[in-house]
Structures are given as C-alpha cells and as structure tokens.
Amino acid sequence: xxxxxxxxxxxxxxxxxxxxxxxxxxxxxxxxxxxxxxxxxxxxxxxxxxxxxxxxxxxxxxxxxxxxxxxxxxxxxxxxxxxxxxxxxxxxxxxxxxxxxxxx
Amino acid sequence: xxxxxxxxxxxxxxxxxxxxxxxxxxxxxxxxxxxxxxxxxxxxxxxxxxxxxxxxxxxxxxxxxxxxxxxxxxxxxxxxxxxxxxxxxxxxxxxxxxxxxxxxxxxxxxxxxxxxxxxxxxxxxxxxxxxxxxxxxxxxxxxxxxxxxxxxxxxxxxxxxxxxxxxxxxxxxxxxxxxxxxxxxxxxxxxxxxxxxxxxxxxxxxxxxxxxxxxxxxxxxxxxxxxxxxxxxxxxxxxxx
Numbered sequence: 001x002x003x004x005x006x007x008x009x010x011x012x013x014x015x016x017x018x019x020x021x022x023x024x025x026x027x028x029x030x031x032x033x034x035x036x037x038x039x040x041x042x043x044x045x046x047x048x049x050x051x052x053x054x055x056x057x058x059x060x061x062x063x064x065x066x067x068x069x070x071x072x073x074x075x076x077x078x079x080x081x082x083x084x085x086x087x088x089x090x091x092x093x094x095x096x097x098x099x100x101x102x103x104x
Numbered sequence: 105x106x107x108x109x110x111x112x113x114x115x116x117x118x119x120x121x122x123x124x125x126x127x128x129x130x131x132x133x134x135x136x137x138x139x140x141x142x143x144x145x146x147x148x149x150x151x152x153x154x155x156x157x158x159x160x161x162x163x164x165x166x167x168x169x170x171x172x173x174x175x176x177x178x179x180x181x182x183x184x185x186x187x188x189x190x191x192x193x194x195x196x197x198x199x200x201x202x203x204x205x206x207x208x209x210x211x212x213x214x215x216x217x218x219x220x221x222x223x224x225x226x227x228x229x230x231x232x233x234x235x236x237x238x239x240x241x242x243x244x245x246x247x248x249x250x251x252x253x254x255x256x257x258x259x260x261x262x263x264x265x266x267x268x269x270x271x272x273x274x275x276x277x278x279x280x281x282x283x284x285x286x287x288x289x290x291x292x293x294x295x296x297x298x299x300x301x302x303x304x305x306x307x308x309x310x311x312x313x314x315x316x317x318x319x320x321x322x323x324x325x326x327x328x329x330x331x332x333x334x335x336x337x338x339x340x341x342x343x344x345x
Contacts, residue, residue: 002186003155003159004124004129004133004159004162005222006176006177006180006189006190007162007167008166008167008193009186010166010172010176010190010300011167012301012322013190013193013197014193014194014197015138015223015224016167016171016195017194017198017201018198018201018204018223018224019204019220019223020201020205021201021204021205021208022173022181022207022211022222023218023219023223024207024208024214024328025209025212026329029205030201030202031182033200034180035202036336036340037335038198038199039251039295039301039339040300040332040334040336041195041196041198041199041328042171042196042199042311043193043292043304043308043331044294044304044305044328044329044330044331044335045175045192045196045308045328045331045332046171046291047292047304047308047309047312047327048308048309048312048324049175049179049285049324049330050176050257050285050288050309051308051309051310052312052316053282054176054285055313058315059316067283069282072198072286075164076286076290076293077289077293078288080293080294081293084293085290086141086291087141087145089289089290089293090145090287090290092285093282093286093289094282097279097286099284
C-alpha cells in the first residue's frame with residue numbers, strides 16, 4: 001500500500017521537475033551553483049547506496065577478502081572500469097558472488 | 105562573396121507534424137539498444153527486490169525514470185521510510201530541470217496540455233535525441249520531441265514487461281537482490297572521471313558506511329548530500345580532471 005503512495009509521489013515529483021522550466025516558458029534561468037553541483041548527484045547518491053551493501057550489509061561489517069559481497073563488488077568495479085558494459089558487469093560480479101557464497 | 109555560405113543556403117522546408125514525429129522516433133531508435141537491456145534488468149530486479157509484478161510494471165509509467173526506479177526498488181527492499189525514498193528520487197531526478205530549461209524556449213508557444221505531455225516524456229534519452237532539433241527553427245518541431253519521447257516510452261514499457269516475465273520464471277532461491285547494487289556499480293564507475301567526482305564518491309561511501317545503522321535509511325540521504333557538497337567544493341577549488 002505505502003509503496004504505491006511512494007510511487008505516485010515520486011512520479012509527481014519527477015513530472016514536476018521535468019515540467020518546471022517548460023511551465024514558466026523558460027523565463028527563469030537556473031543558478032550557476034545548480035549546474036555546478038548536478039554532475040555529483042548520481043555519483044554520490046548511488047555510491048552511498050552501494051558502499052553499505054558491499055561492506056556492511058544489514059549493519060554488520062564484512063571486511064574479509066573472502067566475503068562474497070566484497071569480492072563481487074571489487075570484480076564489478078574492475079569490469080565496469082575496463083568495459084563500461086552494464087550487463088557484463090552484473091553477470092561477472094554476480095558470478096563472483098555466487099562462487100564465493102558456494103565456497104562458504 | 106562566398107565567405108559566408110550559410111547565408112546563401114535556402115531555408116529548410118517546413119516539415120509536416122507526421123514527418124517530424126517519424127524523424128524524432130527514428131533519431132531515438134539507436135538509443136533503444138542501450139535502453140531495452142536496462143528495462144529488462146529493471147523488470148527482473150524489481151521482482152527480486154520484492155515488488156509485485158503490478159507495482160514493477162506500473163512504476164515504469166508512473167515514475168518513468170530509469171535510475172530512480174532502480175533506486176526505489178532497492179530502497180523498498182531495504183525498508184526505507186517513504187519520505188526518504190521520495191527525497192532520494194527528487195535528488196537523482198534534479199537533472200531533468202536542466203533539460204526542462206533547455207527545451208523550454210522551443211515549447212513556449214504551445215498550449216498547456218501539449219507542454220504537460222512533453223514534460224512527462226522528457227527523459228535523458230528523449231532529451232539527448234531531440235535537443236538538436238529543438239535548437240533549429242521549425243513550427244512543428246515539438247512533434248519531433250513527441251516522436252522521440254513516445255519511442256522511448258514504448259521501448260521502456262515493453263522491456264519492463266519482458267523483464268517481469270523473465271523474472272517470474274527465475275528460481276526464488278537465487279539471491280538476485282544483490283544484482284541491484286552491482287547494477288549501480290555499472291552505472292557509477294564510468295561517471296568517475298575527475299578528482300572531484302572521485303572525492304564525491306569517497307565521501308559518500310565513507311559517510312554511508314558510518315551512518316548505515318541510522319533509521320529509515322536516513323544515512324543514505326546524509327551520505328549523498330555530503331558527497332555532492334564535497335564534489336562541488338572540490339570542483340570550485342579547480343581540482344584538475
């Protein structure tokens with residue numbers, strides 16, 4: 001139930017962001033600081049989500065090099081940096097995760 | 105005399121709405137090669153994250169924003185508070201204000217309903233495909249944006265549906281929810297191309313790790329804002345890319 005509320009609120013806020021300057025017919029300019037901080041939004045937000053999932057899942061630190069999540073994260077970072085291929089990154093990262101999870 | 109040949113070129117003939125619509129859809133179509141796999145991955149992982157097939161499908165038209173949908177699917181699985189989820193979506197979609205400002209002059213003459221429809225369709229891909237046409241003259245150029253937007257919308261809905269069908273066939277025992285953070289890694293790593301971006305990522309990661317026990321995933325929002333501020337300060341100090 002509450003997920004539907006979140007979904008509709010998120011949809012409304014996304015729509016209003018896209019409508020913003022179109023609605024006022026471009027008569028207002030964006031401030032410079034807005035342009036300057038925008039490139040860092042996805043990098044910071046997604047990294048903030050990734051880091052605990054890899055190193056502190058469920059609130060418990062997992063720093064052993066044999067931790068499936070840590071190993072999968074390292075593999076995914078290396079594959080993404082080298083190939084920039086989303087699907088390959090997911091597949092190889094997930095394969096590393098499954099392999100180490102099976103070893104445990 | 106031939107020093108400014110641009111002045112001598114005849115003006116481009118005015119294209120009909122149908123021609124603009126088709127040209128917009130055609131310009132967008134190569135981008136579907138990248139979008140369709142993403143839609144399929146979204147469909148599979150939204151189910152793995154605990155969304156019902158109906159919710160996963162509805163999100164693709166209600167929210168209609170790739171990275172925000174992935175985030176919502178994951179945050180729902182982690183039990184984040186509703187205001188935190190909405191605030192996170194607002195943050196990652198702020199960039200659309202930039203697109204809105206960019207196309208606004210070309211759409212200023214349109215009736216309100218037209219502008220609302222085009223705003224709804226203003227995704228990263230539709231903007232990328234149509235921005236060039238929006239900066240040229242032409243009475244029917246808003247049809248170009250409509251064509252690009254509808255092509256992307258259709259591709260996104262179809263690939264989401266395909267992903268949901270695939271996801272329903274996968275065994276429940278597969279811990280696929282961990283594939284979501286891996287997807288985020290695949291998105292983020294190519295973005296880290298400057299020292300300022302690296303600093304933003306490092307600070308966001310450090311704060312997120314320390315604050316991961318905070319209730320309602322408030323640590324996520326704190327970490328994101330800390331990272332954004334760090335990147336912004338570093339870029340103002342002129343850190344070399």
